[in-house]
Amino acid sequence: MANEVKTTCPYCGVGCGVIATTEKNGKVIVQGDPKHPSNFGRLCSKGAALADTIELNHRLLHPMSGSHQTSWDQAIENVASGFKRIIEHHGPDAVAFYVSGQLLTEDYYVANKLMKGFIGSANIDTNSRLCMSSSVAGHKRAFGSDTVPCSYEDLEQANLITLVGSNTAWCHPVLYQRIRDAKVRRPHMKVVVIDPRRTATCEIADIHLPLVPGSDIDIFLALLDYLDRHDALDREYIAQHTEGFEMALERARTHDDPIKETARKCGVSPVALEQFFRLFLEREKSVTVYSQGVNQWSFGTDKVNAIINCHLATGRIGKAGMGPFSFTGQPNAMGGREVGGLANQLAAHMDFEPQDIERVKRFWKAPNMAKQPGLNAVDMFDAMIEGRIKAVWIMATNPAVSMPDADRIKTALEQCEFVVMSDCVSNTDTAKYADVLLPATTWGEKNGTVTNSERRISRQRAFLDTPGEARDDWKIISDVARAMGYSEAFSYRRVEEILREHAALSGLDNHGTRDFDISAYAGVTSSQYEKLRPTLWPFTQTDSGANVRLLSNGRFFTDSGKARFVAVTRGKPANSTQPKLPLILNTGRIRDQWHTMTRTGSAPRLNQHIHEPFVEINPDDAELFDIRNGTLANISTASHTITARAVVSTEQRPGSLFIPMHWSDATAQNSSVNKLVASNVDPISGQPEFKHSPVQITAYTPLWQGFILINKEIDIDYTGYCIKSRGNGFWRYEIAGEKEQVNWLELLKYPFSSNVELLEFSDIAQHRFRFAVIEDSRLLGCLYISRDRVLADHAWLGKLFCKKELSHHDRRSLLAGHPMNPADDCGKTICACFSVGNKTLLHEINHCGLDSIEAIGNKLKAGTSCGSCIPEIKGLLSDTHESY
Incomplete structure (x- = not known):
């Protein structure tokens, strides 16, 4: 069964x-x-x-000391003694933890407790610092607490949704679907997208404002001015529930007409801008959704507060269908905020205030309670280079790829005296710097809780056996804590004991004075924990958790009980004074990949839509810099250069480039974009400025380029460009080089048997070569080389690896470089869920009369699962109809 x-x-x-x-x-x-x-x-x-x-390829299954497998007892002793030695000689601040929104709340809690309560330093920070710490800081400045006031229900009740710096269709697809479906049900709903790029999210937008990068702060400052000039503020709410309004309004005032002046600064249509302002004025039920395009700036916190100011000034907060709403990037970024995972927080939304320090110390019976904030992520790695931090424990994250100035992070790890890493994967860019590697469980093997963007706590439950010697993170941390001498405080036997403790702390001396309170879970039994249903907090002994939005009573968590307007100024990027480079680089995510691809990269269907790093560039800039669509380009700062495939697109704003952040040294030889991102941070939140890196772009013309498809993973270490991705039954390598190869088959690095069949085509004059290796009528591998990039499409070739026996037509196709039967070529994958390509879609649209999303879904299933491909399908429908 x-x-x-x-x-x-x-x-x-x-x-x-x-x-x-x-x-x-x-x-x-x-x-x-x-x-x-x-x-x-x-x-x-x-x-x-x-x-x-779900597979064990590249899994870390045993504790490792350097390159040698060791026992758990020895590994724990090595970690504990290493930390104790460094603390004894250099003090607790010489030790740091760098943790992750991939941890479960119980893992997070135990790590925070060990570092801040028992080691005695607050040098524990999280990769969530990179994605939402500006939102945390903005909430705390305005509300006195890190309070998210909205729920997902508000998205469906709003009459206006403004999406700022959020490609929701690709980064939060399910919420995008909820918004899209609500708009269909309620045509009166309007959607405004504020983003320099025209992304897939714009498919449902009534207005798109393609602004100058970073100038969204000008839009919301001008909006506050506009609302005041049109007598659209809630003066009663401002008077009763807020403070600091006059100064904030004074800072927001424009010298001239707010529409004309702001449209000019932001590079948007004044007509479209006024339409947005008018919509916000007229529609009380307004939700402003923001994400990394707001947060990841050196003035990201000010951006957040400029948005919040507009909602406070109109009383649109804590009510149905209204409020500022931060969409978090990771599954448990919110859980990390709740347990004090950031270096400037304590557990249960407490801060480094004397009463909070005393309360947490008393509750934990902590002998060495930290008394001041620790170093944030960027400063932490700088401290390693400077020798102030001599030991670091990295948990469930890959900072050698995800942090800004990524090569400097590698230098920090090289110079750090003692590096511990607990993870489920053995081959990340960070793992190679670890002195001790500890195998951790991963999704499907772990038990615990996570909290989503709307404050909903849900269970992660195990359904797989634990592989090898992997252990849960909370167990690993507790083992180390006990070996360091803190046995009584870390004697957990079951994960629910940790939740009970976390919940009890949240209710300690609370009485409604702190927003985070889940004290109803303080007595949860093992049976109740196993059956835990998804629940919004607060969830107290007297509150059922039915309150879907906070701040509805007009009471905030400041000393005065009133919300604070923050007087913000029009910020400039931290690197705007650096030597002038012609283009601005923006980084972000793509639809089917996640972070540094340690999980999603192993799923063949997620590598179909986009399998190669790309740089998106406007046609005007492409012409100016002699960049052609589909060719390779070098993107450079003064000190670093990476290579990516050029995508020329009118959806990219002139003067700006976009490159995804997912590729690492493990998957790409020289395409990890965060090498180009400087470590400039917001001075309030410590969040890095990933959205504004001055760069230049030049064409990269290698002597040759091509690709390999092969049925086994191989190492290629001597090409100028090499991208690795996984297909269905094969591995794909995009390659290019500047040195002539004597023997092209050496690139395959494959121990072929003597009875293999080799198909070969050579055109030396045109510098074109094609090879296919066949054994027992099955395709083992193929290699295509060209001086330019006139090469075979990959989709049809990949399908040949699934055939038990190649036909005569298949062999001819391999040599010809294209399928003999055009129907075999489905083209670039558009729908990853059902592997439907653009050529298949175009054929059905042009020759079979499919003229709608519904018709395509009914016949091909494309767009009927996750729906993320619908914008692209609509684009194909639109382009086809316009061509008639």
């Missing part, structure tokens, strides 16, 4: 419920949970492919 387990998706902050069914033969099927209030059964392409990521 099949075993069915309800759990939570491990990707973004939407927090989708998942049902994992394990069949008798061990096969796992993943579906959306129709009863989970975050997604009601929907999943994005990444969530739908979770079952494809």
Whole structure:
């Protein structure tokens, strides 16, 4: 009988419920949970492919000391003695933890307790610093606490949704679907997108403001001025529930007409800008959603407060269909905020104030309670280079790729005296610097809780056996703590004991004075914990958790009980005074990949849509810098250069470039974009400025380029450009080089047997070569080389690896470089869920009369699962109809 387990998706902050069914033969099927209030059964392409990521390839299965396997007892002793030695000689501040929104709340809590309460330093920070710390800082300045006032229900009740710096369609696809569906049900709803790029999210936008990067702060300052000039402020709410309004309004005032002046600064149409301002004025039920395009700036906190100011000034907060709403990037970024995972916080939304320090110390019975904030992520790695931090424990994250100035992070890890890493993967860019590697469990093996963007706590439940010697993070941390001499405080036997302790602390001396309170869980039994349903906090002994939005009573968590307007100024990027480079680089995510691809990269269908790093550039800039679509380009700062495939697109604003952040040294030889991002941070939040890096672009013309498809993973270490991705039954390598190869087959590095069949085509004059290796009528590998990039499409070639026997036509196709039967070529994948390519779609549109999303879905299923491909399908429909 099949075993069915309800759990939570491990990707973004939407927090989708998942049902994992394990069949008798061990096969796992993943579906959306129709009863989970975050997604009601929907999943994005990444969530739908979770079952494809359950494998042991590159898993870390045993403790490692350097390159040698060791026992758990020895590994724990090595870590504990290493930390104790450094603390004894250099003090507790010479030790740091760098943790992750991939941890479960219970893991996070134990790590924070060990560092801040027992080691005695606040040098524990999280990769969530990179994505949402400006939002935290903005909330605390305005509300006195890190309070998210909205719920997902507000998205469906709003009459205006403004999406600022958020490609919701690709980064939070399920919430995008909820907005899109609500707009269909309620045509009166309007959607405004404020983003320099025309992204897939704009498909549902009534207005798109393609502003100058970073100038969204000008838009919201001008909006406050506009609302005041049109007598659209809630003066009674301002008087009763806020303070600091006059100074904030004075800072926001424009010298001239707010529309004309702001439109000029932001590079947007004054007509479109006024339409947005008028919509915000007229529609009380307004939700402003923002994400990394707001947060990831050196003045990101001011941006957040400029948005919040407009909602406070109109009393649009704590009410149905209203409020500022931060979409978090990671599955448990919110849980990390709740347990004090940031260096400037204590657990349960407490701060480094004397009364909070005393309260937490008393509760934990902590002998060495930290008394001041620690170093944030960027400063932490700087301190390693400077020798102030001599030991670091990195948990469930890959800072050698994800941090800004990534090569400097590698230098920091090289110079750090003692590096410990607990992770589930053995081959990350960071793992190579670890002195001790500790194998951790991962999704499907872990038990615990996570909190999503709307403050909803959900369970992650195990449905897989623990592989090798892997252990849960909370167990690993507790083992180390006990070996350091803190046995009594870390004697947890079951994960629910940690939640009970966390919940009890949240209610200690609270009485409504702190927003975070889950004290109802303080007495949760093991049976109740196992059955825990998704619940919004606060969830106190007297509150059922039914209150879906906070701050509805007009009372805030400041000393005065009033919200604070923050007088912000029009900021400039930290690097705006540096030597002038012609273009501004923006980084971000793509639809089907997650962070540094340690999980999603193993799912073949998630590598179909985009399998190679790219740089998106406007046609005007492409012409100016002699960049052609589909060719390679070098993107450079004064000190670093990376290479990516050029995508020339009118959807990219002139003067700006976009490059995804997912590729690492493990998957790309020289395309990790964060090498180009300077470590400038917001002085209030410590969040790095990923959205504004001055760069230049030049064409890269190698002597040759091509690709390899092969049925086994191989190492290629002597080409100028090499991108690795996984297909269905094969590995794909995009390659290019500047040195002539004597023997092209050496690139395959494959121990072929003597009875293999080799198909070969050579055109030396045109510098074109094609090779295919066949054994027992099955394709083992193929290699295509050209001086330019007139090469075979990959989609049809990949399908040949699934054939048990190649036909005569297949062999001819391999040599010709294109399929003999055009129907075999489905083109670039558009729908990852059902592997539907653009050529298949165009054929059905042009020759079979499919003229709508519904018709295409009915015949091809494309767009009927996660829906993330619908904007591209609509683009194909539009382009086809316009050509008639």
